[in-house]
Amino acid sequence: MPLSNIEIIHQDAAILVINKPTLLLSVPGRADDNKDCLITRLQEHGFPEARIVHRLDWETSGLILLARDADSHRELSRQFHDRETEKAYTALCWGEPELDSGRIELPLRYDPPTKPRHVVDHELGRHALTFWRVLERCGHYSRVELTPITGRSHQLRVHMLSIGHPLLGDRLYAPEQALAAHERLCLHASMLAFSHPQTGERLRFDCPAPF
Structure with missing residues (x-):
């Protein structure tokens, strides 16, 4: 499936910030008909290194953060675990x-x-x-x-x-x-704030709800 309805809000060498549409899984489901998902589309269309840091429900739209290397993934996962992010x-x-x-x-x-x-x-x-x-x-x-x-x-x-x-x-x-x-x-996930995994800069992203 193409990236046509997936909006890339921000990208750099370490991270991707995506506006996930509704009715799209964050990661593959167990059933064969649930393989289409955000991470698969990104990996197949220009971002093979992309790694999920957190998830949004299938029907929930909005901001979702992905890492582009192992170290960034580890640091962002830690921030979510330690509740250093804001949502x-x-x-x-x-x-x-x-x-x-x-x-x-x-x-x-x-x-x-x-x-x-x-x-x-x-x-x-x-x-x-x-x-x-x-x-x-x-x-x-x-x-x-x-x-x-x-x-x-x-x-x-x-x-x-x-x-x-x-x-x-x-x-x-x-x-x-x-x-x-x-x-x-x-x-709709409308705001996400976290520290950049490489620079430590505090970043905030806003994405208005489509309803």
């Missing part, structure tokens, strides 16, 4: 939160009977923390900024569902009205 997402959620901002601290775990869903589980779940704030109130939905402190799978989607404001177009978690309110999952 923010733009989302549309169902309804209008009573407050203008808040925090959600609920433990999450994978739920095999309903795979690939995740659930809140106070006994077996792993710690997860999200900050949120309202950017715009639009009647039956709101535009929000979501800042994950931890990086659990489906964290933002499950956390917003847990406070009664599921994301629009979320096929896994949204009830009927919220699902029908938009044709895609309204979750």
Whole structure:
């Protein structure tokens, strides 16, 4: 598959910053029909050395960082592990939160009977923390900024569902009205900040949501 709908935000000798489109895997899936993905497209079209540092869900669009050599990959992976990076997402959620901002601290775990869903589980779940704030109130939905402190799978989607404001177009978690309110999952990685793995310079990238 070509790179036609993949926007390269930044590239240098050590890193690539990509605006991943929705409905594209970050890495290959297990099934044969899930081999098409961001990393494969990049490796086959000009960036054979590209290495994934972190992932975005299939339906989530926005900023994703890749390394171009082993040392850079090691350093960027360390920054993500040690929570030295900064991330923010733009989302549309169902309804209008009573407050203008808040925090959600609920433990999450994978739920095999309903795979690939995740659930809140106070006994077996792993710690997860999200900050949120309202950017715009639009009647039956709101535009929000979501800042994950931890990086659990489906964290933002499950956390917003847990406070009664599921994301629009979320096929896994949204009830009927919220699902029908938009044709895609309204979750976009809109800001990413980290230290350059070679120079140490602090870099920040912003990418407005397409919804």
